[in-house]
Amino acid sequence: xxxxxxxxxxxxxxxxxxxxxxxxxxxxxxxxxxxxxxxxxxxxxxxxxxxxxxxxxxxxxxxxxxxxxxxxxxxxxxxxxxxxxxxxxxxxxxxxxxxxxxxxxxxxxxxxxxxxxxxxxxxxxxxxxxxxxxxxxxxxxxxxxxxxxxxxxxxxxxxxxxxxxxxxxxxxxxxxxxxxxxxxxxxxx
Numbered sequence: 001x002x003x004x005x006x007x008x009x010x011x012x013x014x015x016x017x018x019x020x021x022x023x024x025x026x027x028x029x030x031x032x033x034x035x036x037x038x039x040x041x042x043x044x045x046x047x048x049x050x051x052x053x054x055x056x057x058x059x060x061x062x063x064x065x066x067x068x069x070x071x072x073x074x075x076x077x078x079x080x081x082x083x084x085x086x087x088x089x090x091x092x093x094x095x096x097x098x099x100x101x102x103x104x105x106x107x108x109x110x111x112x113x114x115x116x117x118x119x120x121x122x123x124x125x126x127x128x129x130x131x132x133x134x135x136x137x138x139x140x141x142x143x144x145x146x147x148x149x150x151x152x153x154x155x156x157x158x159x160x161x162x163x164x165x166x167x168x169x170x171x172x173x174x175x176x177x178x179x180x181x182x183x184x185x186x187x188x189x
Contacts (some may be wrong), residue, residue: 012071012083016103023067027127029084035119040145041090044115047187048091048143055180061095061110068092069104072135076106087128090115090143093176108135110176115143129153133160139175148188 009029018024023034037045045065052063066088074083092109094100099107112132114124124142132140133155140153140160148168153160154175166172168188174180 009084011081012069012086013080015069015086016080023088024086025088025123026084026086027131032123034088035117037115038117041115041117044143044145044187045090047189048113048182051182051186052091052093052180055177056093060097061093061177062097062100064092064094064100064105064109066090070109071104071106072108072131074106085131087131089113089128093174095176108132108137110137111139111141111174112137113141113143115145117145129160133158141172143187145188148184150182150184150187 010026010031011029012026015024015026015031024031025034026032049063049065056063068088070087070089070092071083072085072087089109089112091113092105093111094105094109096107099105099109114120114128116124129140136155136158138155140155142151142153142163143149144151150166150172151163152166152172152175153163166184168184171181171183174182
């Protein structure tokens with residue numbers, strides 16, 4: 001009987017060493033290549049970044065765009081070869097500047113936004129939803145270009161509760177930022 005194949009396990013150190021110009025996320029040591037975003041994805045992302053960036057100008061919190069690695073479960077000083085989960089949210093807000101380093105973010109951002117696409121929807125709705133919840137991301141948005149809606153999940157007692165869904169004609173209040181509202185008619189124009 002031939003030997004059983006060994007399952008490959010990769011770390012953040014492996015990701016940093018790869019130079020094939022492909023963007024990857026890492027889920028429990030398993031790499032997933034990221035497809036190039038579509039035009040509508042980029043237009044939505046650009047408008048969200050503009051609105052968050054304008055609101056956050058001069059404030060402590062910062063907004064970041066993908067590609068920017070987030071090591072959700074990294075402990076301070078942990079070596080890259082011991083990190084097996086790395087994601088690249090489409091957009092995130094981080095209010096603790098100590099979480100940001102030259103490689104990206106270590107620990108949970110305050111807000112994460114993922115823009116759904118046919119290739120990413122399953123990961124965003126299930127895998128990343130569970131990772132962000134477990135890591136303690138306070139607010140998680142799923143932006144759906146096809147239905148022109150935003151589903152907002154707020155973390156309470158370590159669990160995301162049923163989403164509040166906003167249609168394209170509304171403004172979305174940002175739970176982690178005082179008096180911040182995102183204008184969806186501009187996002188989905």
